[in-house]
Amino acid sequence: MAATYAVQRYTGVSPGSAATITNCRLRTDDANTADLTNPCIIDSVIRYSFWASNNLNITGTFTQVSNIRHYSNGDLNTWTLGTTGKIQRGNRDAGDKGCPLANYQQGAGTVGTTGYAIDDAVNGHAYFNGQTTKTANLNSDTSGSPATIDSGLYTINPSNTKFVVIQAVIDVDATSGVMSAKTLTFKVDEI
Amino acid sequence: MLATLQVFQWFVQFADGYLFMQFDPNGKERQFKDFVPLSSYVDEDKSKSIDLKKNHWKNMEAEHGRVVKAGWLPFTEQQKTLYQKDPTIRIECLIQPQPLVLEIPEGFYPFLRKEVSIKYGILDKPMPPHDVQLDADGGWKEDPAEVYVSDIYLGAIRKSDGMEADMMHFDLNITTEKKETIDN
DSSP states (O other): OOEEEEEEEEESSTTOEEEEOSEEEOBSSSOOOOSSSSBOBOOSSOEEOOOEEEEEEEEESOSOEEEEEEEEOSOGGGGOOOSSOEEEEEOOSSSOOSBOGGGOOOOOEETTTEEOOTTOTTTSOTTTTTSSSOEEEGGGOBTTBOEEEEEEEEOSSSEEOOBEEEEEEEOTTOOOSOEEOEEEEEEEEEO | OBOEEESEEEEEEETTSOEEESBOTTSOBOOGGGTOOGGGBSSTTSSSOBOTTSOTTHHHHHHHOSEEEEEEEEOOHHHHHHHTTOTTEEEOOOSSOOOEEEEOOTTEEEEEEEEEEEEEEEEOOOBOTTOOOOOTTSSOOOOOOEEEEEEEEEEEEETTTOOEEEEEEEEOOOOOOOOOEEOO
16 A cells, blocks of 8 residues: 545635535635536636635555645646736745645635635735745646645555645636646655 | 556665665565655654655665665556556656666765656637527547656765765656647
8 A cells, every 4th residue: 555645625614615626617606516516707807716725635554655746747827827827826925835724714705706805905805815925826836836725744545635726816807718738736745 | 536657666785785676576565664764854743744865774774784876766567567556656667777876986976856747628718798598518628637756866075074975966858748638
């Protein structure tokens, strides 16, 4: 037996309900399915997806898993999300960029129209919107410069890491059209 | 559950010829917690982490002499067949297998480390308001996640002061990424 990993997306009210995913569809509701219900929309004002809280579930036989990082391939900017559009990640000024399980916050907003921005002063994500730099561009998290989501150590089966919290920002001049699926990566040290 | 794809296994060889590998002859993966000395732990009550740069082979060196070689070996076809019983591991054999071996000088111990990458897809489809949505199979396909050992490290650390020597990093450059398109 070896360590096994699953990417999970949490939804629902705190503490949230975990579901294993192979794709994280950014959408305008708090659902973990990768279908086309409640997609992100282009509107006359900037719109957001609901934020997604994703983490790693570690099971199986292992001695230690540590140094949990997360990054994109640096190709998210080909999604033509508009002038200020991007995929953003909840950010912390210092330490781990991930959100602890205890600080999970359900994605919310107006279903079918927009989610609340992570950095919204009133309805934003409480773990991030008190920071000086509340969000980061996920496109800048690359294999050469990944975001450290969780510097903790996991030795127990099962374990759940901190969340990476992401959402789409769709500017008014975004274009709908053919979109290629992108790949995100968690990377860990394992012994 | 996603089994971890592996193409290399670590090994250490001691002065008396004893070979100690990541997998035992029965195909069971050896766990560091089963053989590392107490001195490998950050806290000696084992409640904390193992320091990856400590000498994990100290106990075995007392019996078999110092470590003289260490590295990463490609899997054999026989191992691949044997390990198929374990649903948590996927073995792939290299077309032109080449071992990565480091001679460990006197007064040094080996450093071995691996990194695992867990890939998943991200999908987004910005649409104008009130646009007609596609049904579930209208041009959209699952992009399966992948888990694999993506990076391995091999080096030597001086016993007297913990200084590194000959530290090497191998990006295994395993590409499992799949691209799908969404038709609007």
